[in-house]
Amino acid sequence: MNARFVIQRIGFVLLSFIAVVVVLPILVIVAIIVVRGIGAINWEFLTTMPHDGMKAGGILPAIVGTIVLTFGTAIAAIPVGVGGAIYLSEYARDTLFTRAIRLAIVNLAGIPSVVYGLFGLGLFVLFLHFGTSILAGSLTLAIMTLPVIISTSEEALRAVPTEYRTVIASLGGTRWQGVRYVVLPQALPGIITGIILGLLRAAGETAPILFTVSAFFLPRLPHSLFDRTMALPYHLYVISTQVPGMPQEIQYGTALVLLMLVLSMNLVATLIRGHFRRRRPW
Amino acid sequence: MLKSESVIGNKRRRFEIVIESLIRVLGFSTIGFVVLIFLFLLRQGLPFFFEVPPVNFFGTRWYPTFGLFGTLPLILGSVLVTLTAIVIALPLGVATAVFVREIAPGWAREILKPLIEVLAGIPSVVLGFFGMNIVAPLVRTTLNVPTGLTAFTGALILAYMALPTIISVAEDALDAVPKSYRDAGLALGATKWQVIWRVVVPAARSGIVVAVMLGLGRAIGETMAVMMVTGNAARMPITPDSLFRPVRTMTATIAAEMGEVAQGSLHFHALFGIGILLFVLTFLINLAAARPIFQKRRRGGLR
Numbered sequence: 001m002n003a004r005f006v007i008q009r010i011g012f013v014l015l016s017f018i019a020v021v022v023v024l025p026i027l028v029i030v031a032i033i034v035v036r037g038i039g040a041i042n043w044e045f046l047t048t049m050p051h052d053g054m055k056a057g058g059i060l061p062a063i064v065g066t067i068v069l070t071f072g073t074a075i076a077a078i079p080v081g082v083g084g085a086i087y088l089s090e091y092a093r094d095t096l097f098t099r100a101i102r103l104a105i106v107n108l109a110g111i112p113s114v115v116y117g118l119f120g121l122g123l124f125v126l127f128l129h130f131g132t133s134i135l136a137g138s139l140t141l142a143i144m145t146l147p148v149i150i151s152t153s154e155e156a157l158r159a160v161p162t163e164y165r166t167v168i169a170s171l172g173g174t175r176w177q178g179v180r181y182v183v184l185p186q187a188l189p190g191i192i193t194g195i196i197l198g199l200l201r202a203a204g205e206t207a208p209i210l211f212t213v214s215a216f217f218l219p220r221l222p223h224s225l226f227d228r229t230m231a232l233p234y235h236l237y238v239i240s241t242q243v244p245g246m247p248q249e250i251q252y253g254t255a256l257v258l259l260m261l262v263l264s265m266n267l268v269a270t271l272i273r274g275h276f277r278r279r280r281p282w
Numbered sequence: 283m284l285k286s287e288s289v290i291g292n293k294r295r296r297f298e299i300v301i302e303s304l305i306r307v308l309g310f311s312t313i314g315f316v317v318l319i320f321l322f323l324l325r326q327g328l329p330f331f332f333e334v335p336p337v338n339f340f341g342t343r344w345y346p347t348f349g350l351f352g353t354l355p356l357i358l359g360s361v362l363v364t365l366t367a368i369v370i371a372l373p374l375g376v377a378t379a380v381f382v383r384e385i386a387p388g389w390a391r392e393i394l395k396p397l398i399e400v401l402a403g404i405p406s407v408v409l410g411f412f413g414m415n416i417v418a419p420l421v422r423t424t425l426n427v428p429t430g431l432t433a434f435t436g437a438l439i440l441a442y443m444a445l446p447t448i449i450s451v452a453e454d455a456l457d458a459v460p461k462s463y464r465d466a467g468l469a470l471g472a473t474k475w476q477v478i479w480r481v482v483v484p485a486a487r488s489g490i491v492v493a494v495m496l497g498l499g500r501a502i503g504e505t506m507a508v509m510m511v512t513g514n515a516a517r518m519p520i521t522p523d524s525l526f527r528p529v530r531t532m533t534a535t536i537a538a539e540m541g542e543v544a545q546g547s548l549h550f551h552a553l554f555g556i557g558i559l560l561f562v563l564t565f566l567i568n569l570a571a572a573r574p575i576f577q578k579r580r581r582g583g584l585r
């Protein structure tokens with residue numbers, strides 16, 4: 001009789017041990033990159049151009065490039081993503097066609113990032129003649145982030161109680177008025193969280209920008225949408241695999257800047273979600 | 283009075299129709315994007331199949347400079363790395379999900395969940411960088427192999443990248459098992475441990491299969507990290523020690539070679555051909571994983 005409880009005890013200890021094994025390396029990864037990279041971080045590193053074949057100087061163009069690309073992605077992806085979510089949550093009935101849309105979203109989410117790169121190269125760079133440019137890269141990243149934005153936004157919209165919509169309808173409001181003045185504002189924190197999570201993925205991706213925007217070494221800031229630009233993830237790849245004799249500190253410093261950018265976006269998303277989840281009336 | 287009201291009504295109605303059709307278009311756009319992606323892969327990839335017989339494409343040697351475009355070593359490379367990754371990640375992922383959902387006290391959950399989200403957010407190039415500099419040397423010294431850049435190293439990193447997906451989907455599956463199942467088990471005198479493994483996990487089986495499929499899809503499409511840690515040697519991984527030797531995946535081949543080929547060359551089209559393979563493969567995996575979405579929601583799922 002007691003043996004079963006002994007087994008249970010051992011089992012629980014084993015499972016908690018596995019959970020620790022799973023999460024401990026996360027802390028180790030972050031700690032190692034922080035410890036080895038922090039020495040490289042100073043004002044000059046963040047605000048000057050690289051020189052001496054990227055072995056000296058800063059990473060300013062890569063930082064600016066990533067910020068510009070992320071903004072470009074946001075501008076293209078937010079209207080389409082949120083609009084698509086509104087359709088699925090507020091307008092669509094459960095038809096075969098709606099299921100096809102859901103299937104498309106699942107598949108968009110599953111397409112490998114490097115295939116997005118190929119697609120961007122084929123459509124934006126070559127077919128539409130945007131060239132290797134910020135425009136081509138942003139649009140490629142935008143399509144890649146769509147599934148994240150749509151599914152999180154839809155979830156946020158659906159969480160708004162049906163009564164809210166019923167009340168608007170009973171007051172003589174149209175469906176769009178209900179969405180615009182009641183449902184959307186209520187779901188906004190959840191939508192913003194979803195948008196940040198999508199953009200964070202775009203900011204950290206390398207493969208989709210390999211052939212659509214990235215410049216190996218371009219020590220100036222971008223001037224127009226049709227410019228190439230350096231970007232943090234690609235820069236990290238370049239200096240850790242393509243440039244022999246690269247000082248380790250610069251590599252870890254670049255990794256640290258990228259990691260901090262992404263993790264701080266993650267933190268903001270988590271905080272927004274937590275803050276509003278506690279405050280919402282339903 | 284009445285007349286002016288109806289004019290406003292008409293205007294409003296027209297506005298409503300415009301907005302609704304706009305939103306409809308945005309909703310449909312995702313289907314358009316999937317089709318567009320496939321079309322543009324075909325547009326650049328099909329010319330290859332017209333010029334080179336499929337026998338060559340599925341051959342065993344990938345030497346584009348000599349006109350040999352055998353993708354078999356790349357496909358098998360992807361399969362080897364991905365399957366090994368899932369073999370590592372599945373038990374860890376399910377165990378962690380069970381721990382978080384069924385056993386962990388509140389405070390432990392509050393620590394574990396955000397950490398797993400952090401892992402999901404780490405860019406693959408950063409994990410690849412870490413794998414290259416820290417994991418690969420470890421693999422080399424502990425396994426005493428000539429290089430640490432092996433299929434196994436790639437599988438380790440990939441397993442780690444697939445974990446957040448597997449954990450969160452498996453957690454949802456466990457969560458969907460009705461509480462009454464657990465209560466019934468406990469009422470029959472089973473321990474919590476017995477209930478977990480003989481009632482809850484079997485009931486969540488189909489959801490766990492979905493978790494594995496999505497993890498698989500994620501792992502097979504992963505590019506940067508894999509490219510940085512697997513050594514990129516396009517050899518057939520058929521010898522028993524292949525797991526501990528360099529290997530090259532489909533994704534890494536595209537990423538590494540696209541920058542160096544002339545646009546419109548046979549090699550260029552061949553890389554798009556690999557892209558078509560990847561697209562079809564992940565499409566099928568996700569289709570299989572998404573099947574439950576299209577089935578009627580069943581309570582629990584004990585069969």
